Amino acid sequence: xxxxxxxxxxxxxxxxxxxxxxxxxxxxxxxxxxxxxxxxxxxxxxxxxxxxxxxxxxxxxxxxxxxxxxxxxxxxxxxxxxxxxxxxxxxxxxxxxxxxxx
Amino acid sequence: xxxxxxxxxxxxxxxxxxxxxxxxxxxxxxxxxxxxxxxxxxxxxxxxxxxxxxxxxxxxxxxxxxxxxxxxxxxxxxxxxxxxxxxxxxxxxxxxxxxxxxxxxxxxxxxxxxxxxxxxxxxxxxxxxxxxxxxxxxxxxxxxxxxxxxxxxxxxxxxxxxxxxxxxxxxxxxxxxxxxxxxxxxxxxxxxxxxxxxxxxxxxxxxxxxxxxxxxxxxxxxxxxxxxxxxxxxxxxxxxxxxxxxxxxxxxxxxxxxxxxxxxxxxxxxxxxxxxxxxxxxxxxxxxxxxxxxxxxxxxxxxxxxxxxxxxxxxxxxxxxxxxxxxxxxxxxxxxxxxxxxxxxxxxxxxxxxxxxxxxxxxxxxxxxxxxxxxxxxxxxxxxxxxxxxxxxxxxxxxxxxxxxxxxxxxxxxxxxxxxxxxxxxxxxxxxxxxxxxxxxxxxxxxxxxxxxxxxxxxxxxxxxxxxxxxxxxxxxxxxxxxxxxxxxxx
Numbered sequence: 241x242x243x244x245x246x247x248x249x250x251x252x253x254x255x256x257x258x259x260x261x262x263x264x265x266x267x268x269x270x271x272x273x274x275x276x277x278x279x280x281x282x283x284x285x286x287x288x289x290x291x292x293x294x295x296x297x298x299x300x301x302x303x304x305x306x307x308x309x310x311x312x313x314x315x316x317x318x319x320x321x322x323x324x325x326x327x328x329x330x331x332x333x334x335x336x337x338x339x340x341x342x
Numbered sequence: 343x344x345x346x347x348x349x350x351x352x353x354x355x356x357x358x359x360x361x362x363x364x365x366x367x368x369x370x371x372x373x374x375x376x377x378x379x380x381x382x383x384x385x386x387x388x389x390x391x392x393x394x395x396x397x398x399x400x401x402x403x404x405x406x407x408x409x410x411x412x413x414x415x416x417x418x419x420x421x422x423x424x425x426x427x428x429x430x431x432x433x434x435x436x437x438x439x440x441x442x443x444x445x446x447x448x449x450x451x452x453x454x455x456x457x458x459x460x461x462x463x464x465x466x467x468x469x470x471x472x473x474x475x476x477x478x479x480x481x482x483x484x485x486x487x488x489x490x491x492x493x494x495x496x497x498x499x500x501x502x503x504x505x506x507x508x509x510x511x512x513x514x515x516x517x518x519x520x521x522x523x524x525x526x527x528x529x530x531x532x533x534x535x536x537x538x539x540x541x542x543x544x545x546x547x548x549x550x551x552x553x554x555x556x557x558x559x560x561x562x563x564x565x566x567x568x569x570x571x572x573x574x575x576x577x578x579x580x581x582x583x584x585x586x587x588x589x590x591x592x593x594x595x596x597x598x599x600x601x602x603x604x605x606x607x608x609x610x611x612x613x614x615x616x617x618x619x620x621x622x623x624x625x626x627x628x629x630x631x632x633x634x635x636x637x638x639x640x641x642x643x644x645x646x647x648x649x650x651x652x653x654x655x656x657x658x659x660x661x662x663x664x665x666x667x668x669x670x671x672x673x674x675x676x677x678x679x680x681x682x683x684x685x686x687x688x689x690x691x692x693x694x695x696x697x698x699x700x701x702x703x704x705x706x707x708x709x710x711x712x713x714x715x716x717x718x719x720x721x722x723x724x725x726x727x728x729x730x731x732x733x734x735x736x737x738x739x740x741x742x743x744x745x746x747x748x749x750x751x752x753x754x755x756x757x758x759x760x761x762x763x764x765x766x767x768x769x770x771x772x773x774x775x776x777x778x779x780x781x782x783x784x785x786x787x788x789x790x791x792x793x794x795x796x797x798x799x800x801x802x803x804x805x806x807x808x809x810x811x812x813x814x815x816x817x818x819x820x821x822x823x824x825x826x827x828x829x830x831x832x833x
Contacts, residue, residue, distance in 0.1 A: 243486045246597050246605055253606040256386055257613025263393045266709050266734040269618060269716030272392050273455055273585055275402055276611035279385050280592040281462050282409065285416045286469040286599050291431060292422035295479070299472045304427045306472070310465035311435020312442070313458050318406040319443035320454065325399040327448075327723040331730025 278317025284310035377415030378603035384408030448724040452714040453512040460505035466591040467498030488548035494594035503565030518574030586615025625709035627773035657809035663825030669747040679753015683815035686725035706739035708757040749778035
């Protein structure tokens with residue numbers, strides 16, 4: 241793929257990012273950050289190719305470390321995002337009955 | 343684990359068969375490309391779902407599925423010859439990531455994110471190094487590829503050390519105060535100049551191995567020296583900026599290996615981090631240029647002594663509880679101090695007690711309250727407070743404050759400093775703030791008399807409508823809860 245085509249993709253994706261992410265309310269800024277962090281763990285794809293390409297011993301080792309780090313990033317990133325989003329409770333519509341039971 | 347490793351050769355055999363077919367099978371390659379396209383779409387939809395709290399969780403789960411598709415698609419890639427390292431790495435990563443994500447407390451979220459950035463950036467940097475070595479070996483390096491790889495290791499390495507430094511500061515392994523030395527800015531600019539110079543040379547002369555490793559090494563160093571002079575309160579900007587850099591590094595990986603899903607995901611994160619950095623620096627009253635060039639976190643100009651401040655009036659928790667119990671509308675303004683004191687749970691108890699007595703409770707959450715964007719929202723959500731009670735827009739919150747009976751400031755300082763409106767010489771001047779003085783009365787829970795992060799005096803404390811409640815946030819809120827309960831029992 242030519243560099244120019246890649247630049248097209250990058251710039252258009254950047255615009256999509258600005259338009260979509262600009263609308264995320266401050267309420268969800270922390271999950272937003274962990275979400276984009278998890279998504280960019282997609283370098284895992286590059287790491288897999290590096291680790292499995294059997295170029296040389298050193299490359300395989302570096303690739304292996306990269307897979308470990310990227311996989312940690314992806315797994316931890318998506319799980320923490322899910323855990324956080326699970327905490328945001330919808331406002332009770334009618335009068336709420338959850339008394340302080342401590 | 344052992345059994346798993348023994349099972350690997352078996353898996354490998356199956357995959358090897360698949361791979362042999364893949365090498366000459368355009369259908370498999372088309373399937374791989376389709377998974378990348380699907381993943382890109384799911385990523386964008388996932389981020390779009392974050393615009394609404396009720397759709398967010400499902401959307402992000404779909405994005406995670408997208409990631410899984412992309413990984414499977416990659417495993418079909420024809421360049422892959424051996425699988426045991428990949429599978430071992432994936433298993434170790436998953437085993438390491440799972441407990442981290444499930445155990446980390448919400449107060450430590452900024453550290454966690456910084457740590458996670460560092461991991462992603464390590465991967466991006468290492469992939470850059472491997473790709474450079476291989477392309478060099480095969481003699482396929484072009485200026486364009488060298489540029490992409492140089493960019494990748496530059497931003498990757500910078501993010502690695504920068505994130506570890508931010509992690510250390512947030513976790514208080516190193517001091518949260520800015521660390522500065524004479525000529526620091528000059529030193530940083532020099533470092534940057536040499537790094538960019540080598541980067542330029544690398545594009546001009548792609549086979550200049552020394553230039554490639556100089557860029558990598560200097561970027562590692564630059565990450566440290568850029569975060570060093572930044573104080574704890576500026577961390578929301580730093581974490582956002584590192585978010586953006588990590589994204590750019592991932593996008594550069596995509597350029598280098600010719601993979602669109604990496605370019606797209608990286609561009610999304612780059613854009614997200616950039617937007618947040620701009621928002622945070624605005625909310626913190628710093629220009630974005632000031633932030634970009636790493637000159638932020640400079641020690642604040644000593645607050646000018648402006649005459650004597652009136653002695654603040656104080657009130658006991660008992661009296662305050664009496665007022666709170668019968669207030670129609672209460673607004674709580676939490677700051678990072680609430681998170682530090684772990685006072686969010688006791689705060690919810692107070693909130694529920696007041697609600698039971700017929701009062702209404704809202705929270706005014708400043709964009710930079712906490713140590714990362716939106717940090718306090720997560721902390722209050724963790725305590726079980728529904729997001730309907732959270733006012734996250736400064737103007738909306740100020741409208742509610744105008745008609746509030748009681749405002750309780752818990753562990754916040756600079757975001758309620760009237761100097762931001764009134765005193766042109768204040769470093770806070772122009773910063774968007776909450777105006778609790780428009781409410782009938784303001785209680786400020788504060789550990790003792792002292793200045794906020796910016797080192798600026800806060801005239802709010804000596805206003806006629808302000809009463810100080812001295813003590814630790816958790817202790818004071820605990821007393822308030824006890825007293826309001828006691829009032830109940832008195833009936």
